[in-house]
Amino acid sequence: MSARAHDRTDEERLLVRTETGQLFDARTRRPVTLEGLATDLRYGRRFRVTEARGGGDCTYQVLAQVLLAALAPTTPGATRTAATPEPLVNAVEEVPPPGPAV
Numbered sequence: 001m002s003a004r005a006h007d008r009t010d011e012e013r014l015l016v017r018t019e020t021g022q023l024f025d026a027r028t029r030r031p032v033t034l035e036g037l038a039t040d041l042r043y044g045r046r047f048r049v050t051e052a053r054g055g056g057d058c059t060y061q062v063l064a065q066v067l068l069a070a071l072a073p074t075t076p077g078a079t080r081t082a083a084t085p086e087p088l089v090n091a092v093e094e095v096p097p098p099g100p101a102v
Helices: 034-042 060-073
Strands: 013-017 023-025 047-051
Touching: 034 060, 047 060
Parallel strands: 013 047
Antiparallel strands: 013 023
């Protein structure tokens, strides 16, 4: 996906999920991958997903799939290493441990 597409973070991306679980962009009618959605999320882009049949909202289910795919090891039984792609949340505030009780 081009950097230009990521400039439009205020535009919500509308997606459709088929019965087989495939995702398609409703505007461009092109397939969308979980990795592509993860990249969009890193750039702050919002999305909404509806079922192809019935039109029910399934955004949270797809978001959970994106998060699981981003956090899962690349091979079964492997652990995450420094070579693993960056997590969806890049900055986590460090909280100092509690001091001794006075």
